[in-house]
Amino acid sequence: xxxxxxxxxxxxxxxxxxxTHIGSARIITGSxxxxxxxxxxxxxxxxxxxxxxxxxxxxxxxxxLTSSGIGLQDISASGATIASFGMVDxxxxxxxxxxxxxVSSLIKGIKVTLY
Amino acid sequence: xxYSNNYNITTxxxxxxxxxxxxxxVVAPFVLGAPKRGDPLRETCQPGAVLGGVIPTxxxxxxxxxxxxxxxxxxxxxxxxxxIASTATTYLPDVQEGGVTGSYxxIASTSVIYTPTxxxxxxxxxxxxxxxxSQIFAPTIxxxxxxxxxxxxxxxxxxxxxxxxxxxxLDAQTYTTIGALFTDINGGVGGSDAHVEFKxxxxxxxLLTLNNIGTAGPxxxxxxxxxxxxxxxxxxxxxxSASGNPATASIRGVYYEI
Numbered sequence: 282x283x284x285x286x287x288x289x290x291x292x293x294x295x296x297x298x299x300x301t302h303i304g305s306a307r308i309i310t311g312s313x314x315x316x317x318x319x320x321x322x323x324x325x326x327x328x329x330x331x332x333x334x335x336x337x338x339x340x341x342x343x344x345x346l347t348s349s350g351i352g353l354q355d356i357s358a359s360g361a362t363i364a365s366f367g368m369v370d371x372x373x374x375x376x377x378x379x380x381x382x383x384v385s386s387l388i389k390g391i392k393v394t395l396y
Numbered sequence: 397x398x399y400s401n402n403y404n405i406t407t408x409x410x411x412x413x414x415x416x417x418x419x420x421x422v423v424a425p426f427v428l429g430a431p432k433r434g435d436p437l438r439e440t441c442q443p444g445a446v447l448g449g450v451i452p453t454x455x456x457x458x459x460x461x462x463x464x465x466x467x468x469x470x471x472x473x474x475x476x477x478x479x480i481a482s483t484a485t486t487y488l489p490d491v492q493e494g495g496v497t498g499s500y501x502x503i504a505s506t507s508v509i510y511t512p513t514x515x516x517x518x519x520x521x522x523x524x525x526x527x528x529x530s531q532i533f534a535p536t537i538x539x540x541x542x543x544x545x546x547x548x549x550x551x552x553x554x555x556x557x558x559x560x561x562x563x564x565x566l567d568a569q570t571y572t573t574i575g576a577l578f579t580d581i582n583g584g585v586g587g588s589d590a591h592v593e594f595k596x597x598x599x600x601x602x603l604l605t606l607n608n609i610g611t612a613g614p615x616x617x618x619x620x621x622x623x624x625x626x627x628x629x630x631x632x633x634x635x636x637s638a639s640g641n642p643a644t645a646s647i648r649g650v651y652y653e654i
Contacts, residue, residue: 289545289547290546290547291547293549302549304547304548304549304648305549305648306545306546306649307543307575307649309543309653337616372618372648372651374648391547
């Protein structure tokens with residue numbers, strides 16, 4: 282499978298610091314070597330919002346994106362090898378949380394790039 | 397046969413000119429035997445010369461690099477041509493048909509070196525050396541997995557009443573796999589069978605129903621249908637429901653691959 286991008290559209294809001302499941306996607310890594318994660322999300326107040334990617338099978342953490350400041354931001358992390366992420370063909374769960382009890386984390390989209 | 401240094405191949409002209417060639421070329425770039433005003437070919441053409449060049453698709457003639465009454469110069473891609481055996485025979489250029497066609501610009505100048513442009517692909521691969529010259533080597537096209545996945549995060553607390561949680565536009569074709577990740581989350585323990593159904597929007601006809609019959613825990617399961625034939629390109633609505641009461645069917649995402 283050639284390089285590809287997986288665009289996940291969602292409209293989620295998570296209140297507080299409890300890591301909350303916001304959706305899942307099945308990712309087929311194919312013959313690609315690298316993966317990169319990107320998200321459009323952020324806290325509703327000056328704070329920090331996070332998205333954690335976990336593998337469905339076993340629940341191991343793949344990576345975490347963090348958006349600090351206020352409002353929606355385009356947050357991307359450097360790509361890394363699929364092997365270093367510990368990724369295989371599987372479902373991956375996305376969890377969101379905020380840095381404070383009164384923080385609302387807004388998530389509008391997630392992009393996974395395989396290359 | 398021997399050639400003198402001063403000759404005209406006038407007997408070939410009417411057969412070669414304006415012939416339609418395979419592969420889109422319209423006219424051979426040869427104007428053998430059609431010198432005007434008595435121009436002899438001896439000016440630039442010698443018998444047995446090595447000629448070459450690719451005939452550009454859609455070219456108009458004479459080409460920029462051709463001269464009336466003469467053959468085109470060597471353009472770098474050499475084709476060895478046999479000597480003309482008889483002046484009484486009609487000779488036509490043999491253009492081999494390729495796998496694909498394309499548009500190519502005319503060569504703008506004879507003083508410019510034209511080299512092929514390599515376009516980077518998505519992946520790299522190690523290629524073996526060609527082991528023998530007498531074998532035919534054809535490219536192998538390897539099929540990959542074409543898949544789609546999307547977050548569908550929704551719950552339906554209304555027991556067995558179906559709730560539409562989204563729609564997918566599916567083209568008419570056979571899908572190797574259509575699946576979803578879902579369960580019953582009622583009370584944090586589940587236990588009722590959960591269902592995801594795909595129904596065609598236009599007719600309401602069911603395309604596929606997926607069942608998670610082991611939701612206790614609750615246990616999220618990836619349930620799939622294989623080789624699903626979609627006969628009509630259309631929107632297909634996604635419904636979730638459960639069998640028990642109380643029950644809350646919940647879905648996390650959908651997936652299909654071709």
